[in-house]
Every structure is written in structure tokens, then in C-alpha cells.
Amino acid sequence: MNTVNGIISEIQSHEGISLVKVKSHDATFSSIVLDTPETSGYLKIGTSVKIIFKETEVIISTDLHSNISIQNQLLCRIESVKKGVLLSEINLIFEQQIIKSIITSKACDQLDLKKNDNVMALIKTNEVSLSAHD
Template identity: 50%
Template sequence: MNTLLGNITEITTEGSLSLVKIQVQQTVFTSIVIDTPETASYLKTGNTIKLLFKETEVILAKKITGIISLQNKIDCTVDSFEKGALLCKIVLNFETAKITSVITRNAFDQLEIQENDEITAMIKTNEISLSND
């Protein structure tokens, strides 16, 4: 599980859902949660929070151009990788943190991933969970 630490900068609520923006170092992440500031005490602007997301939810792209609906796009470099017959594990440098992605071997080969490559890592807003412990 990937874990990043950040601070809540903005909360927009509609019904029982909240769209939460979290500043992690120099990057803003977005998460949607089934909670509101009225139902969850951790949802307060300025609070420090953990962002959690699975390795299999980290989408990778090289030389991405154009507009894409994914809100969480972060620039990384490839630190290391392990190639298997079916899956590959890629460890990425993101600012001062590490993020891990697991993708298929076919996707890995198509991207021609090498150490130190510049990669855009993307995580869907609904795949980021928040934790205050």
C-alpha cells in the first residue's frame, strides 16, 4: 500500500460526499470520500492526513500530452523495477517519497521502462483513501 502524508487544503461537500484536496509537498491530490466535516472529525482544513492507495491503482504514462480526466497526475522518475512473467513492480521517486506501481508485463514492455525514466503516475480520485491515524 502506498502512503503519503499531506495537509487538507480544501473540502467541497454535496450530500454525504466530500471532495477533499490534500497538499503533499508541492503537489495537490484529490480524494472523494463518503464522509462530511459533520460526520468525520478528521475532515478539517489544515489537518494532517495520510493518503493511501494500492500499487495496482497507480497508472503509468510516458510523454503524456493532452487533457485527461484523472485529477491526480504526478511527475516521477523510475527508481527501480522488478520484472515478472505476468506483472512488474516499479518503484518511483516522487519528490522526497517513493511510490510503487504494479502493472502487467505487457504494459511495462510497451512503455519501455528504464531506470531514471521520467514517468507520469496517475491515481483516480475515488481510489485514494484518507486516514488520520
């Protein structure tokens, strides 16, 4: 599981659902939360949270300027590529932190991913969870 620290910077709520923006260094993550500031104590601007997402939910793009609907777009550098028969594990460096992505080895070959390549890591908003710091 990938975990990144951040601070809540914006909250929009409607009918029991919140779209939460979380600032982490120079990036802003978006997350959909099935709570509101009225129903969950940690949903406050300025609160430190953990941003959590699965390795299998990290999409990799070699197009650094793609015009797509995915809000969470992180410019990263590939630290390592570990190719398996079916799946490959890509370690990405984002803000001096490792983010892992697991993609098919076929996709890894098609993208010709190599150490030190710059790539865009993409994570759909509904795949990002938030947790209050302990």
C-alpha cells in the same frame, strides 16, 4: 500499500459526500470521502492526513502532458523496474519518497520503462483514501 503524508487544503461537500484536496509538497491529491466535516472530525482544512492508495491503482504514462480526466497526476522518476513473467513492479520517486506501481509486464515492455525515466503516475480520485494521523 502506498502512503503519502499531506494536509487538507480544500473540502467540497454535497449530500453526504466530500471531494477533499490534500497538499503534499508541490502536488495536490484529490479524494472522494463518504463523510462530511459535520460527520467526521478529521475533515478540516489544515488537518494532517495520510494519503493511501494501492500499488495496482497507480497508472503509468510516458506522456507527461496528457489531457485526461484523472486528477491525481504525479511527476515521478523511475528508481527501479522489477519485471516478472506476468506483472512488473515499478518503484517511482516522488518528492524523495518511493511510490510503487504494479502493472502487467506486457505494458512495461510496451512503454519501454527504464531506470531514471521520467513518467507521470496517475491515480483515480475514487482510489485515494484518507486517514487521520495517529
